Amino acid sequence: MTSQPRGGGDARRQYQLVADRIRALIETEGIADGARLPAERDLALQLGVSRPSLREALIALEIDGRVEIRGGSGVYLCAATERGNAATPALGESPAELMQARVVLESAVITLAAARVTKAGLRRIEDALEAMREDHAHDRKPVEADRRFHVSIAEMCGNSVLVGMVGTLFDGRHSAISSRMSGRAESTHTWQTAMAEHEAILQALEARNPQAAAAAMCSHLLASHGRWIGEPSEAGARRAVAV
Template identity: 80%
Template structure:
């Protein structure tokens, strides 16, 4: 049986950072209700990036060790002593998932642009229209979004690539990814994302591999920015969907 390439005992980066925050809380004897340093200061103190810190804080919030109060800060909650307590594995790092998607899907859309078929374009157009309809009635168009990205991979004619795209996309449903999306992703995120998907479709319709790869990379990077609370502007020249 094939083994997961990660290995069964490899701890994720956000777990390691979260454990350091736990240790900080204990060594500084911070009482429940006390406020942790501001995000920028805490990231500098720990020597980590702010996206990595945010993932760690989300993990600690799920574990019940801290409470993140929007616009106020991060506060210590009553919890177990540090001892042997370690942060749970709550899924792959959202940042690593998105980085993998940028690498993989930018290459896939380049190949797809050279293998465009009318039937393939129709499937992608239908998925985008379903996204618009879901958004119009206040639903998150996650399933239609999944069909959009899988439709691009299907045009490559490689079932392995289709499976990889689906697996990475489904990583958004892990506990840490779901919590991060719910906390940081702004309400207008899908409104902007529709324009980014339209830009990808336009590049495919034009059979332009370079433009398709650029549009896909721009979309996924902007999506990650919205995911972690650092939204980006919509792509230049893209009309935001109604």
């Protein structure tokens, strides 16, 4: 399938296209309201799409009120609403594509940052990590401190454009589809794991090792996405080697 440019705002995202195909399948096969959809693996094979793409599409359908995702049970068709069979609306950029963009950008950014390390810059990154620990200790989601951690790394590059790009991509997590995916996946354990990954990033920066810093950042971001879509973090780490 040839991708279309998004400059005009009319091009549909991959999860919308897959969600529309699921809607068509529901109509074609006459799946009744309240019935369970085929298992994720079977549905992905039937549609010829990857399971991560399918998960994004199912989340989009859930937000649109067409299906209900029941953890450990499956995906069930909700009663059709007035707009239930309409085209799936845009709910933000694809979480997978956002994370791919972050991997490319932040791996390059941290490579440059590692060559321009300053004591003041390291202190800002350390403070952000400490704020994450403090939030976590008080049962608060450390999202803002997490953002500050990544932006502080970009600030060491001395390039305001890169700082803005890192912040903008991070803020993509607040879109409807990304928020729903992260909300399902985040827990005390996942934040503990993320903070350990942040610690590895900081250590690589302290060592002024660009290669280690880029590898740690890439591994962290891929593992984060793996947690969002329900893949083991080890799988994300293995993929990081190939990026």
